[in-house]
Amino acid sequence: MKYIYWICLAASLLSISHSACGQDSTLHFSGSIGITTNGFSIIPTFSLNSPATMMNFAWRKEKLSFEPDIRLVPNLSKGSLIWWLRYRVIHKPTWGIRAGAHPAFSLIRRDEIISGKSKEITEMLRFLAFEVVPHYTISPHLELSAMYLEGHGLQPHGPQASRVLFLNSSITHLPLNRHGLHLSVFPSLFFLHIDGNRGTYLSGTARISHVKLPISFQGTINQTLKSNIPNNQNFMWNLTMTYHFQKKYRQLRQN
Secondary structure: HHHHHHHHHHHHHHHHOOOOOOOOOEEEEEEEEEEOOOOOOOOOOOOOOOEEEEEEEEEEEOEEEEEEEEEOOOOOOEEEEEEEEEEEEEEEEEEEEEEEEEEEEEEEEEEEEEEOEEEEEEEEEEEEEEEEEEEOOOOOOOEEEEEEEEEEHHHHHHHHEEEEEEEEEEEEEOOOOOEEEEEEEEEEEEEEEEEOEEEEEEEEEEEEEEEEEEEEEEEEEEEEEEEEEOOOEEEEEEEEEEEEEEEEEEEEOOO
């Protein structure tokens, strides 16, 4: 039954995309490539515990977008590959709702007995997940949002069911001087539930950018407020340097 649910969800998004993509011939492509000290997951409770490369891309046409999210350590032994399909259900000037689903592949290190000897290997775990994200814009510098994310493992071992609720705020483009230097701050409170274990966390990101430069610098912290999740780390931090880019492509129609 679980697989039928996911097939129906994917079919619904693809069906919606057919009508949405026919309204505009403009394809928006954007992305970022970053180097980070401690590869945080999309849920910052989890980390690669190693420097990593983070690559995020987005191809969007009208309300539908395809957004790969790739995070890998230098020797490719750990990381994650997430293939988001997202749809802007409601897109108003001050508020909206986004829905999305993805398959995900997580690379982990574990010990395996081979020929009577213990050897550390890389294993790929497979997951399916979906999200619902409402957001409300209060001013050009302040936005509030919530995100519900639920994922399910596709193998009998490892995490089986995870649910997380984020309560987010975005305070963006605060001028630091008259030359285009800006500060953005992203506080977040989130509640995590994994296979019967629970945790409450406070996370925050501060980003410095310049209006004329495609590079930004940011720091992220994650503080445990209460948790009984196995292998939980009480406090984690991360620094990232990111290069941003974007392009627009319009289809030319011949008479």
